[in-house]
Amino acid sequence: xxNYEEFLDKGFKAIVLLTDPYYELALRIFLLKRMAKTQISxxxxxxxxxxxxxxxxxxxxxxxSEASLKSALKKASENVRNVLLSPVTRQLVATTPEQLVKRxxxxxxxxxxxxxxxxxxxxxxxxxxxxxxxLLGISIGDLPLPSRHSALEDVAARLxxxxxxxxxxxxxxxxxxxxxxxxxxxxPELHKANASRHAQNSH
Numbered sequence: 001x002x003n004y005e006e007f008l009d010k011g012f013k014a015i016v017l018l019t020d021p022y023y024e025l026a027l028r029i030f031l032l033k034r035m036a037k038t039q040i041s042x043x044x045x046x047x048x049x050x051x052x053x054x055x056x057x058x059x060x061x062x063x064x065s066e067a068s069l070k071s072a073l074k075k076a077s078e079n080v081r082n083v084l085l086s087p088v089t090r091q092l093v094a095t096t097p098e099q100l101v102k103r104x105x106x107x108x109x110x111x112x113x114x115x116x117x118x119x120x121x122x123x124x125x126x127x128x129x130x131x132x133x134x135l136l137g138i139s140i141g142d143l144p145l146p147s148r149h150s151a152l153e154d155v156a157a158r159l160x161x162x163x164x165x166x167x168x169x170x171x172x173x174x175x176x177x178x179x180x181x182x183x184x185x186x187x188p189e190l191h192k193a194n195a196s197r198h199a200q201n202s203h
Contacts, residue, residue, distance in 0.1 A: 013117040021172040026155035032058045054083040066158040086171035
């Protein structure tokens with residue numbers, strides 16, 4: 001959090017594209033499973049040390065099995081589970097990688113996010129592209145967005161049905177709900193957009 005605030009205080013413009021918490025969890029479990037079998041170049045030495053127990057734990061998980069996902073999450077030790085706990089909220093408010101978050105930290109995360117110049121959500125990628133294009137003065141065609149992988153979408157759908165996954169993501173789910181609500185167009189904005197479309201269609 002201090003790192004973000006330091007740069008924001010210096011006038012830097014921050015941009016973020018948020019994703020669905022269950023998809024984020026699916027991606028992290030997939031990477032941990034892969035990390036157990038191969039080297040992942042973007043993990044630093046400190047990350048590898050912190051993530052090693054979790055990578056070992058998820059090494060043999062069957063991502064296509066809801067029962068396997070449930071068993072792995074339930075049997076995870078505290079230090080393994082801590083790797084997965086509400087990563088987005090933690091990234092925004094924690095001052096150390098090991099720091100855990102609680103419900104009261106969600107407000108601080110949202111407060112910090114309000115200082116970002118552009119906040120997007122992959123549920124509405126076009127809006128995010130438009131905002132960046134306007135900020136940088138470039139065509140949205142030059143701004144490809146990372147696409148979701150169908151296999152990870154399937155894993156996320158399985159995780160969505162697991163209460164243990166909901167507990168692990170509790171703060172991120174609350175955070176995601178309030179952010180998405182705040183990003184919804186207001187009634188006057190919708191009215192203005194509808195009026196504009198009506199005017200265009202009249203010509």
